[in-house]
Amino acid sequence: MHVPMLAVVRTRTAVGMQVVLYAWATVACSLLLIPIAGMGVLYSVSAVLSGAWFLLESHRLYANAIRDGEIKPMRVFHASITYLTIVFIAVGLDPLLHLAIPLP
16 A cells, blocks of 8 residues: 655645644644633643744744755654643643633
8 A cells, every 4th residue: 555645745835834734733722722721821831832933843844845945854843742742741730730820
């Protein structure tokens, strides 16, 4: 059974755009836990900062793809793994610390 990877059947630009779109979707879903699950300060700060870094790496990959520059997909892969690790650790630790987000 031969199933080609996206990068084999699409252009660099198309693959870069897919990476950016999925990165935004992933970060948006993780940020939805803040109001829906009542996550506190630790999770919020962790999700926002690591999500921003993950999005930056994704956009950097796309920018290099459309400029025909050197692309480094492993940077985005490592950023995604690190981002998910930070988010999952924050999900586990946040309820233990009970640091609520101060409301005005």
